Amino acid sequence: MTLAPPLQLDVGDASRIEASPFGAHALSWRCQGRERLYLSPRASFGEGKAIRGGIPVIFPQFGERGDGPRHGFARTAAWEPLDGPGTGPARLAFRLRDDEHTRRHWPHRFEAELVLEPGENRLRIALSVRNLDEAPFEFSAALHTYLRVADIAGTLVHGLEDRPYFDSARGGEQVEPTDAPVRFEGEVDRIYPGTRRMLRVTDGEQMLRVESEGFADTVVWNPGAELAAGLADLGAGEHRHFICVEAARIIEPVRLEPGGEWTGAQHLIVEETLR
Numbered sequence: 001m002t003l004a005p006p007l008q009l010d011v012g013d014a015s016r017i018e019a020s021p022f023g024a025h026a027l028s029w030r031c032q033g034r035e036r037l038y039l040s041p042r043a044s045f046g047e048g049k050a051i052r053g054g055i056p057v058i059f060p061q062f063g064e065r066g067d068g069p070r071h072g073f074a075r076t077a078a079w080e081p082l083d084g085p086g087t088g089p090a091r092l093a094f095r096l097r098d099d100e101h102t103r104r105h106w107p108h109r110f111e112a113e114l115v116l117e118p119g120e121n122r123l124r125i126a127l128s129v130r131n132l133d134e135a136p137f138e139f140s141a142a143l144h145t146y147l148r149v150a151d152i153a154g155t156l157v158h159g160l161e162d163r164p165y166f167d168s169a170r171g172g173e174q175v176e177p178t179d180a181p182v183r184f185e186g187e188v189d190r191i192y193p194g195t196r197r198m199l200r201v202t203d204g205e206q207m208l209r210v211e212s213e214g215f216a217d218t219v220v221w222n223p224g225a226e227l228a229a230g231l232a233d234l235g236a237g238e239h240r241h242f243i244c245v246e247a248a249r250i251i252e253p254v255r256l257e258p259g260g261e262w263t264g265a266q267h268l269i270v271e272e273t274l275r
């Protein structure tokens, strides 16, 4: 498969989004003059391999919770670009339809759309899925957003203090709320179920608000030093530069009747840039 070149869209002078049709994957989001996403310098852009960083689209399964490829086939599929710069509204959009390859892993007829809508201080990422089959189906999905941070040592996620979570780094055990913001000291891999609220990420240089629609769960992930060093497409020390805050639908998958449609979205809003 030859990879289609990325598409770019400018919003004013200081904001720009760039996304690849491979995975409908946002690679870069410059907002108010500053890059807000993390893309690994060792990311591979080859066939069958997911891109490390940006915003991978996870569909129709999360992780190993299913029989198909890890985190689903959407992130390694060639999506069809729809609107592009100059062809209509200020957005980038991609479409994926079932084919022989997707049906081998997940035997359903569907259509998915990923829309990126950048604004002056924000980005909306929306995933829609339509059931084109004659029977209902279920799926999980996530927007696996890699947020670039100054340094994880000073990074906090606020808004989950009173929520219990499943600790994927410790066999999925349930952990009661700690009343403290999420900090990053070693591996963090958590699924917070039922988090329909506003989160804030601070790293001493910026304050970012993260909101979601349609995605009931939030995943917070950073591999920590040891795991990062073992990931060929990341490397020693790289874990310091990002955290993943993922809008997800895992604990209760989405069920769609024939003809039904579901949309989930994540909003990233720059509230403050200090440095």
Ligand SMILES: O=P(O)(O)OC[C@H]1O[C@H](O)[C@H](O)[C@@H](O)[C@@H]1O
Pocket (backbone or CB within 6 Å): 050, 063, 070, 071, 168, 189, 190, 219, 220, 221, 244
């Ligand atoms: O390495 P990947 O397949 O992209 O997965 C990266 C990470 O994704 C999610 O955040 C999961 O909760 C983690 O357990 C996983 O390690």
